[in-house]
Amino acid sequence: MDVGSATRVRTSIQLGALTFIVFLLLFLLDNRFRVLPDAIHNALPAHTPGLVITDITLATCSSLNLLSSCRLDAQKWHRIEKDLYLNKGWLNHAYIHIERKKESELAETDRVILDVKVGRLDPVTSENGQGAERWESRSGGIWLKRTSKRHASDSVKAITAVDVLFGADAVEARPGWEILDQPILLSNPGDNQEARLTVRRGPHNPIERPTVRVNKDGKFKIMQVADLHLSTGLGVCRDAEPAGHNGGKCDADVRTLEFLGSVLDSEKPDLVVLSGDQVNGETAPDAQSAVFKFAEMFIKRSIPFATIFGNHDDEGSLDRLALMQLTQSLPWSLSLPGPSSVEGVGNYYVEVLARSKSTSHSALTLYFLDTHGYSPDERQFRGYDWIKKSQIDWFKSTAQNLKQSPAHQGYHHIRMNMAFIHIPLPEYRTQDDIVPGSGTFAEPPTAPGFNSYFKQALVEENVLAVSCGHDHVNDYCALSKDPKPDLWMCYAGGSGFGGYGGYSHVIKGGYHRRVRLFEFDMDDASIKTWKRLEYGETDKRIDEMIIAQGGSVVAP
Numbered sequence: 001m002d003v004g005s006a007t008r009v010r011t012s013i014q015l016g017a018l019t020f021i022v023f024l025l026l027f028l029l030d031n032r033f034r035v036l037p038d039a040i041h042n043a044l045p046a047h048t049p050g051l052v053i054t055d056i057t058l059a060t061c062s063s064l065n066l067l068s069s070c071r072l073d074a075q076k077w078h079r080i081e082k083d084l085y086l087n088k089g090w091l092n093h094a095y096i097h098i099e100r101k102k103e104s105e106l107a108e109t110d111r112v113i114l115d116v117k118v119g120r121l122d123p124v125t126s127e128n129g130q131g132a133e134r135w136e137s138r139s140g141g142i143w144l145k146r147t148s149k150r151h152a153s154d155s156v157k158a159i160t161a162v163d164v165l166f167g168a169d170a171v172e173a174r175p176g177w178e179i180l181d182q183p184i185l186l187s188n189p190g191d192n193q194e195a196r197l198t199v200r201r202g203p204h205n206p207i208e209r210p211t212v213r214v215n216k217d218g219k220f221k222i223m224q225v226a227d228l229h230l231s232t233g234l235g236v237c238r239d240a241e242p243a244g245h246n247g248g249k250c251d252a253d254v255r256t257l258e259f260l261g262s263v264l265d266s267e268k269p270d271l272v273v274l275s276g277d278q279v280n281g282e283t284a285p286d287a288q289s290a291v292f293k294f295a296e297m298f299i300k301r302s303i304p305f306a307t308i309f310g311n312h313d314d315e316g317s318l319d320r321l322a323l324m325q326l327t328q329s330l331p332w333s334l335s336l337p338g339p340s341s342v343e344g345v346g347n348y349y350v351e352v353l354a355r356s357k358s359t360s361h362s363a364l365t366l367y368f369l370d371t372h373g374y375s376p377d378e379r380q381f382r383g384y385d386w387i388k389k390s391q392i393d394w395f396k397s398t399a400q401n402l403k404q405s406p407a408h409q410g411y412h413h414i415r416m417n418m419a420f421i422h423i424p425l426p427e428y429r430t431q432d433d434i435v436p437g438s439g440t441f442a443e444p445p446t447a448p449g450f451n452s453y454f455k456q457a458l459v460e461e462n463v464l465a466v467s468c469g470h471d472h473v474n475d476y477c478a479l480s481k482d483p484k485p486d487l488w489m490c491y492a493g494g495s496g497f498g499g500y501g502g503y504s505h506v507i508k509g510g511y512h513r514r515v516r517l518f519e520f521d522m523d524d525a526s527i528k529t530w531k532r533l534e535y536g537e538t539d540k541r542i543d544e545m546i547i548a549q550g551g552s553v554v555a556p
Contacts, residue, residue, distance in 0.1 A: 050203065052106070053113045053159040054146075055099035058084075058139040058184070063091045070095045082164045084140075084186055084195040086232070086285040092188055094140070096197070098162050111146035113159040116199050118142055118182040141185035142197070161200040166193040166286045167233035169253060173292040173299055173330050175207075176200050193233040193286075207331055210304045212271055214355040214363050218523040222366075223269035224420065224516045226276065226469025226491075227310065228256060229498030230290040231283035239501035241510035241535065252497040253293060256513070259534040260297055260495065263515055266539075267532065271334075271352075272298055272305040275469045276371070276422030279323070280498045281315025288318065288326060295330050306334040306366070308346045310422040310470060311373035311384065320345040320370075343388040344370030349398060354411055355522070361411040363522050364418070365402060367395060367463065369454075371423035371470075381449035384423050392457050399461040414525035414551035418518070419458060419466040426451040428468070428478060428489055435556055439476035439491065439531070439543050442506045446471055459486045464527060464548045465518070467492055473503045473511045475531060477547065485553045492516040493531060512536055525551035 057077070061068035070093050071079060077097040084094040101110060117123050118141050124133060135143040165172070165179060172179045178201070183194035214220045229235075235252030264272075274294065284290045298305045307327050314320045324337045324345050338347035352364035372385035399417070402408050408415060427433070428445040458466055459480070465488035472494030480487040493514040494501065504510040513534040520527055530544035545556050 050102070051100040051160060052103055053098050053100050053162060053199075054106075054110050056113065056116065056138060056142060056144060056162060056197075057097050057099075058094060058142060059097055060092065060094040060139070060187075062093075072097050080162065080164055082166075082195075082286065084164065084184060085189075085192050086166065086195075088192055088285070089188070089190070092186075094186060096162065096164055096184075109148075111148045113144050113146050114157050115145040116142065116159060116162075116180065116197060117145075118180050118184055118197060120185065141182070156202040159199050159201060160203065163198045165196050165198050165289045165292065167196075167231075167289055168194055169234055169251075169293065170194070170196050170198075170289050171292055171296045172198055173295040174200070175205055175331060176202060193289075207329060207333075209334060210332055211353065212304050212334070212350065213353040213357070214520075214522050215270065216355055218355060218521055220271070220352055220364060220520045220522070221267065221269045222271045222273055222518045222520075223263065223267060224273045224275055224467055224469075224492040224518065225260065225294075225495050226274075226422075226515075227472050227494040227496055227499045228260075228274070228278045228294055229280035229312070229494075229496035230256065230278060230293055231280050231498055232286045232289045232316075233283075235280070235283065235498045237497045238499060239511065240497055241501060241504075241512055245535070250497065253290075255534075256496045256498065257293060257297060259513060260294070260515075262538075263532045264297065264301055264303065267517060269303060269517065271350075271366075272303055273366075273368075273420050274305060274307040275420050275467065275492060276308050276310025277312045277469065277496075277499065278307065278310075279313045279316055280496075281312045283498065284316035287313075287316035287323060290316070291323065291326055295327065295333070299331050302332060304332050304334050306350055306368060306420075308368045308420060308422055309370060314373070338370075339394060341390070342394045343390045344372055346370040347391055347394060349402075351407065352520075354413075359410070360407055362402070362407045362415065363411055363413065364416050364520055365399075365408075367399075367417070367419040369395065369419065369421050371421045371468075375449065377450075383446055384448050386448035386450045386452045387421070387425075387454040388452065392452065392454055395454075396457055396461060413522060416520060416522075416525060416527065416548065416551055417461065417463045418527075419463050421466060421468045423447065423470045424468045424491070425455050425466070425489065427455045427480060428491075430478065430480075433478040433480055433489075434476050435479050435545075437543060437556070438478075438545060439493070440474065440507060441476050442473040442503045442511070443471055445474065455480065455487060455489075464488065464551075464553055465490060465529075467516065467518070469494070472499055472501060473507065475514060475516070475543075477529070477545075479547075479553070479555060481555075485555050488547045488553060490516065490529065490547075495534075509536075514542070524549065 061070040179198040237250035237252045336348040351362040426447045467490040474491040475493030477490040501511040527548035530541035
């Protein structure tokens with residue numbers, strides 16, 4: 001290399017180093033004093049993209065004061081559309097309002113919220129470790145820690161979203177969110193459920209839909225949970241057995257979720273199917289709070305779950321689509337609304353993949369269908385709605401297309417299929433098909449008065465079993481034989497204390513809440529099912545039996 005070339009190389013290196021040092025100094029100065037123009041800031045990626053919260057306030061109003069308003073200036077404030085009195089205050093209403101801004105639009109006078117607390121006293125005087133931090137007071141016992149330091153919004157500590165949940169037992173199910181320990185302090189709260197602020201720090205993290213796969217031992221276990229009937233708040237027990245259990249004290253949702261948690265920990269299912277009436281709409285003025293209670297049980301255990309709806313879920317504050325969108329947004333959820341061209345919300349399927357992590361071949365297909373609510377033609381067909389033609393057409397075309405798909409064609413063992421619904425099919429009424437020893441027939445099945453013959457479609461597409469909920473104290477399985485065994489039709493039995501039980505005149509000792517399990521063994525293409533009880537023989541597999549062998553329905 002000649003002297004000129006060496007000089008040019010050395011000069012390039014020096015210029016590169018100098019440029020790096022200049023950019024580093026600019027970055028450090030801008031981080032503290034914001035010396036770069038806004039045009040550059042707008043082009044730079046923010047650590048917390050989108051919006052940050054700059055203020056929170058509480059607006060109250062009274063029916064007696066016509067001048068009071070629960071809606072602040074919409075140009076500045078965004079109202080969280082949840083009355084903190086849950087629309088049960090005779091005279092009072094209250095709403096949380098937040099001021100939010102894009103990071104790129106923060107002015108010199110804006111202060112970003114870094115922390116929120118609720119209490120009667122200034123956190124500096126009531127909590128250790130607060131040092132000399134300054135907290136700002138708002139109505140309802142809300143305290144804000146805000147900062148005007150530049151780039152404070154780029155910290156993962158910045159509050160980027162605010163919501164309200166209700167009940168002393170309220171929990172958060174969303175990643176990055178934190179529910180505050182103390183409820184908002186309202187005047188004249190009465191018997192209303194506690195309203196609790198919940199906040200998110202940092203950016204929204206997208207949720208990936210989980211993949212479910214057969215275990216290394218060739219098995220896959222499903223726990224079906226029917227009729228949780230959760231409320232906003234602790235809930236009120238109905239027909240709790242035994243009557244004197246726990247000194248007669250019974251909070252419905254607490255006891256229900258303790259039961260659910262104990263079975264989850266002992267059975268360790270690979271998938272939980274919630275087959276409708278998770279939410280007891282009549283006692284769930286904030287359905288979101290009820291949904292989070294069951295979802296949190298699976299999320300903290302990293303268990304995938306799939307949901308369909310019953311006739312009560314959408315009788316609260318959210319309709320079916322909103323409920324499904326909420327559930328779909330949560331970690332470990334497999335729930336989907338399904339095609340908009342098909343009647344109902346929640347018509348979808350889940351593929352359980354073969355055990356090898358290197359394959360995308362399907363070993364088991366699970367179908368989920370919406371059985372709707374109440375009859376649209378009460379005069380002619382009293383009672384409950386039925387699965388519609390568009391759903392049956394969707395199911396049949398989906399099943400036939402899947403059979404021809406590479407995911408199915410590439411699986412060289414015996415595949416199996418199962419379906420879950422909420423309201424039983426009319427064929428559940430055929431008492432001659434009820435298998436002795438499979439469970440209890442305690443109440444007449446409240447199946448639709450109109451038969452759309454979905455059962456026939458299930459058989460034609462080689463579905464081995466269908467399981468439902470709805471009739472809480474039925475937990476039997478029926479075996480359709482037309483003319484040979486062709487479909488198992490099972491009940492899960494009710495699991496929640498917020499729904500009815502009882503029937504002590506039919507069931508000795510009354511009805512104990514339960515869940516049903518299905519275990520698929522792909523090595524011999526068999527299905528085994530049993531139940532687990534909340535009280536009594538809690539460690540025993542109840543009414544265990546094999547319902548399929550070699551990929552075919554078998555009689556016990």
